[in-house]
Amino acid sequence: MNDNAIVIPSDKVSIEKENTNKTLFGFWLYLMTDCVLFAALFACYAVLHGNTFGGPKGSDIFSMPYILAETLLLLTSSFTCGMAMLYARKKQKNIALYALVATFLLGLSFLLMELYEFRQLVIEGHSWRQSAFLSSYFTLVGTHGLHITVGLFWMIVVSYQIYKKGIQEFSVKRLALLSLFWHFLDIIWIFIFTVVYLMGVI
Amino acid sequence: MKKHVVSSDYDVASGTIITYITGFILSLILTLLAYFLVTQKLYTSVNQIIVIIAGLAVIQLFVQLIFFLHLGRESKPRWNVTVFVFAVLVVLIIIFGSIWIMNNLDYNMNHSDSKIIKDELNHE
Numbered sequence: 247m248n249d250n251a252i253v254i255p256s257d258k259v260s261i262e263k264e265n266t267n268k269t270l271f272g273f274w275l276y277l278m279t280d281c282v283l284f285a286a287l288f289a290c291y292a293v294l295h296g297n298t299f300g301g302p303k304g305s306d307i308f309s310m311p312y313i314l315a316e317t318l319l320l321l322t323s324s325f326t327c328g329m330a331m332l333y334a335r336k337k338q339k340n341i342a343l344y345a346l347v348a349t350f351l352l353g354l355s356f357l358l359m360e361l362y363e364f365r366q367l368v369i370e371g372h373s374w375r376q377s378a379f380l381s382s383y384f385t386l387v388g389t390h391g392l393h394i395t396v397g398l399f400w401m402i403v404v405s406y407q408i409y410k411k412g413i414q415e416f417s418v419k420r421l422a423l424l425s426l427f428w429h430f431l432d433i434i435w436i437f438i439f440t441v442v443y444l445m446g447v448i
Numbered sequence: 449m450k451k452h453v454v455s456s457d458y459d460v461a462s463g464t465i466i467t468y469i470t471g472f473i474l475s476l477i478l479t480l481l482a483y484f485l486v487t488q489k490l491y492t493s494v495n496q497i498i499v500i501i502a503g504l505a506v507i508q509l510f511v512q513l514i515f516f517l518h519l520g521r522e523s524k525p526r527w528n529v530t531v532f533v534f535a536v537l538v539v540l541i542i543i544f545g546s547i548w549i550m551n552n553l554d555y556n557m558n559h560s561d562s563k564i565i566k567d568e569l570n571h572e
Contacts, residue, residue, distance in 0.1 A: 274528050278535035285539040289546035314483050321479065325472040328516055332465060429516040433509055439479070440505040444486045448494055 266419050273423050277430045280393075284434055287389055288441060291382040295446070299377035304446025307372055309363075313443045316359050317435065323352030324432035331425045337413050342421075346405045349428070353398050360391050383442065390438060393431050400424055463518055471515025478508040 295304065330345035364384070367373065374384040404424055408417050482504045484490070491497035513519040513532075522528055 271527060275531060278531050281535045282538055282542065285542040289543045292543065292547050293550040310483070310487050314479075317479055317483075318476075321472070321475055324475075324512070324516060325468060328463070328468040328471075329465075332463065332468065426517065429512060432516075433512050436479075436505050436508050436512075440482065440501050444482060444501050445498060448486060448497055 262415060266415075266422075269419060270422060270426070273426060277426060280430070284386075284389070284437075287382070287386040288437065291386050291442065294378040294382040297378040299379075301377040301380065302372055304379070304383075304442070305448075307367060307370075308443050308446055310443065310447060312359070312363065313439065316356055316363075317439050319352050319356045319359070320432055320435050323349045323356065324429055326352065327425045327428045331421055334408070334413055334418050334421050339408065339413050342413065343405060343408060346401060346408070346421075350398060350401045350405065353394060353401070353428075357391060357394050357398065360387070360394075364388075386442065387438060390431065390434055393427075393434075397424070397428055397431060400427070463515065467515045467518075471511055474511045474515070475508055478504050478511065 326345045326348040330342045330349060333342040333345060364387075367380075372380055374381045401424060404417065404420050407420070411417065482501045485497065486501060491500070519532060520526070520529055
């Protein structure tokens with residue numbers, strides 16, 4: 247073999263891989279613009295979090311052990327999502343599916359805990375209508391929850407495809423996009439956890 | 449022997465089980481550390497703890513970017529990193545720009561507050 251041998255991607259497989267990389271990059275661009283969306287909501291919250299209009303402050307309504315449980319659920323689901331990706335690349339269909347189901351259940355419990363928290367707040371009369379602080383709080387955390395909901399539906403579709411059609415080139419690609427999305431949501435949650443909840447109870 | 453295999457960068461987005469477990473454990477430690485520093489009130493001033501937990505969040509951001517998202521492991525024209533750095537710049541401008549401008553507005557508009565009157569008296 248020549249020292250400066252260059253393998254040109256002329257065969258079908260290489261072109262497919264090239265396209266996969268382009269898709270991943272395009273999705274990465276979308277995630278970065280989503281970052282800007284969340285930045286606007288974080289800025290909104292940072293400006294408005296003091297305007298409680300006689301209503302409760304963050305420290306009055308946040309239950310920290312509950313929030314920690316939510317955080318750990320989402321963090322673990324991010325890990326199992328990585329496991330699903332890892333075993334899908336190794337073509338181990340069953341382990342990848344189990345990891346995906348675990349991710350789904352963890353994500354679902356996170357979402358249900360968040361909805362229950364919202365429900366309790368509204369029942370106690372602390373809905374988004376009460377103050378600018380609560381409006382910005384519900385918008386920021388709710389937008390994250392909406393992303394999680396979309397991710398859960400997406401996870402059902404990808405799991406079904408892998409279950410039915412096995413691990414193919416396209417299913418690995420879709421799973422790669424989904425895992426990027428899921429890890430990204432976990433990173434956003436770290437900042438919600440720190441900025442909204444931890445800084446709220448100091 | 450040099451290798452110029454064009455399609456070899458396909459596995460950029462994959463890690464090993466070791467990188468995932470390392471990232472998971474580091475994230476757990478950072479989360480729990482921030483949580484207990486705040487809830488057990490292990491701090492002396494509010495400004496100090498805000499800087500510390502913000503720092504812990506940023507460290508965790510990089511832990512997850514490196515161990516879960518494998519940022520920086522792609523091949524040479526590092527477009528992912530370039531776009532990421534640009535996004536961080538925009539995010540910082542939006543957040544700190546908003547806080548800065550809104551605090552200024554608040555200061556200049558809030559006439560019922562005796563703060564401005566006091567400041568003006570100090571100038572005279």
